[in-house]
Amino acid sequence: xxxxxxxxxxxxxxxxxxxxxxxxxxxxxxxxxxxxxxxxxxxxxxxxxxxxxxxxxxxxxxxxxxxxxxxxxxxxxxxxxxxxxxxxxxxxxxxxxxxxxxxxxxxxxxxxxxxxxxxxxxxxxxxxxxxxxxxxxxxxxxxxxxxxxxxxxxxxxxxxxxxxxxxxxxxxxxxxxxxxxxxxxxxxxxxxxxxxxxxxxxxxxxxxxxxxxxxxxxxxxxxxxxxxxxxxxxxxxxxxxxxxxxxxxxxxxxxxxxxxxxxxxxxxxxxxxxxxxxxxxxxxxxxxxxxxxxxxxxxxxxxxxxxxxxxxxxxxxxxxxxxxxxxxxxxxxxxxxxxxxxxxxxxxxxxxxxxxxxxxxxxxxxxxxxxxxxxxxxxxxxxxxxxxxxxxxxxxxxxxxxxxxxxxxxxxxxxxxxxxxxxxxx
Numbered sequence: 207x208x209x210x211x212x213x214x215x216x217x218x219x220x221x222x223x224x225x226x227x228x229x230x231x232x233x234x235x236x237x238x239x240x241x242x243x244x245x246x247x248x249x250x251x252x253x254x255x256x257x258x259x260x261x262x263x264x265x266x267x268x269x270x271x272x273x274x275x276x277x278x279x280x281x282x283x284x285x286x287x288x289x290x291x292x293x294x295x296x297x298x299x300x301x302x303x304x305x306x307x308x309x310x311x312x313x314x315x316x317x318x319x320x321x322x323x324x325x326x327x328x329x330x331x332x333x334x335x336x337x338x339x340x341x342x343x344x345x346x347x348x349x350x351x352x353x354x355x356x357x358x359x360x361x362x363x364x365x366x367x368x369x370x371x372x373x374x375x376x377x378x379x380x381x382x383x384x385x386x387x388x389x390x391x392x393x394x395x396x397x398x399x400x401x402x403x404x405x406x407x408x409x410x411x412x413x414x415x416x417x418x419x420x421x422x423x424x425x426x427x428x429x430x431x432x433x434x435x436x437x438x439x440x441x442x443x444x445x446x447x448x449x450x451x452x453x454x455x456x457x458x459x460x461x462x463x464x465x466x467x468x469x470x471x472x473x474x475x476x477x478x479x480x481x482x483x484x485x486x487x488x489x490x491x492x493x494x495x496x497x498x499x500x501x502x503x504x505x506x507x508x509x510x511x512x513x514x515x516x517x518x519x520x521x522x523x524x525x526x527x528x529x530x531x532x533x534x535x536x537x538x539x540x541x542x543x544x545x546x547x548x549x550x551x552x553x554x555x556x557x558x559x560x561x562x563x564x565x566x567x568x569x570x571x572x573x574x575x576x577x578x579x580x581x582x583x584x585x586x587x588x589x590x591x592x593x594x595x596x597x598x599x600x601x602x603x604x605x606x607x608x609x610x611x612x613x614x615x616x617x618x619x620x621x622x623x624x625x626x627x628x629x630x631x632x
Contacts, residue, residue, distance in 0.1 A: 210260065210261060210360065210361040210438075210439075211261065211358070211359065211360050211361070212261045212264035212265050212268075212358070212359040213268065213304060213356070213357070213358050213359070214264050214267075214268050214269070214270060214356075214357055214359065215268060215269045215270070215354070215355070215356050215357075216250045216270045216271070216293075216322065216323060216354065216355055216357060217250070217270070217271040217272065217323070217352050217353070217354040217355075218247055218248060218249055218250050218272050218323035218324060218325045218326070218352050218353045218354070219246075219247025219248035219249075219271075219272040219273050219274040219275055219288030219289075219325040219326065219352055220247045220274040220275065220288075220325075220326045220349055220350070220351055220352040221244050221245070221246055221247045221274075221275045221325065221326030221327045221328040221329060221348075221349025221350040221351075222243075222244025222245040222246075222247075222274065222275035222276045222277040222278060222285035222286075222288075222328045222329065222349045223244045223277045223278065223328075223329045223346065223347075223348045223349050224241060224242070224243055224244050224277075224278050224328070224329035224330045224331040224332065224334075224346030224347045224348070224349075225241035225242050225243075225244075225277060225278035225279050225280060225283075225331045225332070225346055226239075226241050226331070226332045226343075226344055226345060226346045227239065227240050227241040227242075227279070227280035227281075227331070227332065228240065228241075228342065229281075238333070238336060238341065238342075239331070239332040239333045239335070239336050239342065239343055240280055240281055240282050240331075240333055241278055241279075241280065241282075241331030241332040241333055241346050242278030242279050242280070242281070242282050242283040242284045242285065242331045242333075243278045243284045243285065243328050243329065243330055243331050243334075244275050244276070244277050244278045244284075244285045244328030244329045244331075244347075244348075244349040245275030245276045245277075245278075245284060245285035245286045245287040245288060245328045246275050246287040246288065246325055246326070246327055246328050247272065247273070247274055247275045247287075247288045247325030247326040247327075247328075247349065247350070247352060248272030248273045248274075248275075248287070248288035248289045248290045248291060248325045249272060249290045249291075249321050249322075249323065249324050249325050250270065250272055250290070250291055250293065250321070250322045250323040250353075251290055251291070251292045251293065251319065251320070251321050251322065252292075252293050252295060252299075252301065252311065252313060252319070252320050252322050253292050253293070253294050253295070253318065253319045253320075254294075254295060254296070254297045254299075254313050254317075254318045254319070255294035255295065255296065256297065258294060258295065258296040259296050259403070260296065260361070261295065261296070261299065261359050261361055264293075264359055270291055270293060271291065272288055272289065272290055272291040272323075272325055272352075273288035273289040273291075274288050274349075274352070275287055275288045275325065275326070275328050275349055276288075277349075278328070278329070278331045278346070282331070282333060284328070285328060287325075287328075288325055290325075293322075295313055295359065295361075296313075296361055297313060297314060297364055298313065298314050298361055298362050298363055298364040298442065299312075299313045299359055299360070299361050300312045300313070300359070300360045300361075300362060300546060301313075301322065301357050301358075301359060302357060302358040302359075302360060302550075303355065303356075303357060303358075303550045303552075304355075304356040304357060304358050305356070306550065307358070308549035308550035309546050309547065309548055309549045309550065310322065310355075310357065310548060310549075310550050310551075310552065311548055312545050312546040312547075312548075314364060314442070314543055314544070314545045314546075315543040315545040317545070322355075322552065323353040323354075323355060323552055324353065325352070325353075326349050326350030326351055326352055326353075326554070327349065327350045328349050328350075329346060329347035329348045329349045329350075330346060330347040331346050331347075332344065332345060332346045334347075344593060345593060345596075350554065351554060353552055353553070353554050355552055360438070362438050362439055362441055362442055363403060363417050363439045363442065364415070364442050364543070365403060365415045365416060365417035365442065365443050366414045366415045366416065366443070366444050366445070366536055367414060367415070367416045367417070367443060367444070367445055367446070367447055367532055367536070368416075368417050368419050368439070368440040368443030368445075368446050368447070369381060369416060369417065369418045369419060369446075369447050369449060370419050370440060370446050370447070370448055370449070370467060370471070371448055371449035371450060371463070371467060372450075372451070372456070372458065372463055372467065373420075374451075374456060375449045375450060375451045375456075375463075375488055375489075376449055376451070376488040376489060376519045376520070377418045377419070377449050378402070378418050379519040379520060380418075380447075380449065380486070380488070380517075380519040380525075381402060381404045381416060381418045382404075383519055383522055383525060384404070384406045384416065384525060384529060385404025385405055385406045385407075385416055402417070402418040403415060403416070403417050403418075404416050404417075404418070406529060408529075408533060414529075414532065414533065414536065416447075417439060417440075417443065419439055419440050437470075437471075437474045437475075440471070440478070441475065441478070441544065442543070442544040443481070444481070444482070444536060444539050445481060445482040445483060445484070445532070445535055445536060445539060446481060446482070446483040446484075447483070447484050447485075447486050447528070447532065448464055448467065448468075448483050448484070448485045448486065449485075449486045449488050450463045450464055450485060450486070450487055450488065450503070451463070451488060451489050452487035452488060452489055452490055452493060452499045452500055452503070452516065453489040453490070453492045453493045453494070453499075454494075454497075454499065455489060455492060460487065460499050460502075460503055461502060461503060461506050461507075464485060464503070464507065482535050482538075482539060483512060484512070484513050484514075484515060484528070484531055484532060484535065485503060485507060485512055485513065485514045485515070486515055486517050486528055487499065487500045487503055487514055487515065487516045487517065488517055488518065488519055489518060489519075489520070490516045490517065490518050490523065490524070491518040491520060491521050491523065500514060500516045513531055515527055515528045515531060561574060561575065561576030561578045561579045561604075561606070562574070562575050562576050563606060563609040563610060563613065565613045565614075570619075570620075571619075571620045571621070571622050571627075572610055572613065572615055572619060572620065572621045572622065572630075573621070573622040573623070574606060574621065574622070574623050575623075578604075579623060582597075582600055583623070610630070615630055616630070617630060617631055617632055618630065618631075
């Protein structure tokens with residue numbers, strides 16, 4: 207089964223906590239703080255692997271976590287950094303945030319290796335908080351939290367030329383003739399149920415990447431059949447070779463076929479049907495006597511600037527002429543890859559700079575809450591005199607006292623900070 211979609215959970219590593227420790231040695235009566243810093247958490251990295259062409263590994267393993275950083279320890283020992291995790295994907299893989307569907311990164315073009323989620327920074331040990339007035343700080347900084355995300359992986363094949371058309375018109379046969387690809391070929395509808403890529407070798411050592419897109423049907427743009435699964439793979443193609451059954455062996459009209467498929471392309475994405483295209487009128491070897499569907503195609507689409515080239519993939523008639531025209535058209539098209547822009551930037555689980563100052567009229571108490579306050583309490587010992595002095599200075603330096611005054615606080619009022627309650631004094 208061709209695996210071109212997957213849903214996974216990813217998590218970077220948490221930063222290690224800083225250590226609270228004091229030097230304790232014989233003959234050293236008043237050793238200073240020697241708590242080491244925490245280690246950095248591991249990153250989640252995405253890397254293009256040119257040897258991959260499917261997302262199969264991510265259909266079986268759904269959870270990928272980088273390692274947490276180790277905590278700091280005594281004697282100024284820094285914790286070990288967490289190990290990164292590298293997710294290898296085929297070129298053309300798009301990472302989307304699951305809830306919103308917004309693009310995080312498109313692993314195409316120059317995007318070969320990207321840090322998707324950064325690990326948390328390690329916290330500072332208590333050695334960093336020693337001052338002439340506070341020579342024995344009993345607090346250290348906790349490590350930054352990890353980042354986590356549910357993401358959808360979607361593979362959109364990268365090809366120069368996309369072969370489009372109704373089922374059973376000979377796209378797979380053509381690809382097998384002109385390239386090294388070996389798709390399954392049989393005389394029934396939907397033999398091809400996944401895209402196939404082949405490289406058409408040209409003179410001078412160059413090549414054209416050609417994609418056989420599974421047969422489209424009416425209503426594909428609305429998801430009829432496997433329409434969306436097929437159509438997503440043509441978005442990156444620089445041009446199309448639109449194959450039709452010129453013989454009418456399936457009972458369809460070739461002119462109507464081209465118009466119908468172009469209508470589906472336009473319905474799926476505006477402007478898609480306007481991309482450069484060549485019509486390959488296939489199965490010319492079995493056209494009934496007295497009919498000339500190729501001329502009818504040329505008369506209809508020639509005025510629109512679309513070339514119609516008669517071929518027979520089975521007998522290889524007209525193949526060289528088709529490839530020659532494809533090569534010429536590609537040389538006139540800008541070679542900039544189609545790369546989807548990022549729409550979503552992962553954020554750490556909490557905004558460590560935010561807090562709220564509120565007043566509850568029922569209890570007549572003020573409260574201070576938020577990630578920044580929670581983080582500060584993590585490395586402040588409010589039971590000690592020096593720790594409480596640090597807490598008061600933090601409140602003043604960050605404008606929290608001013609916000610309390612703006613809410614009308616008076617001496618003797620109660621202030622709640624999570625599990626603590628304090629009486630306010632000027």
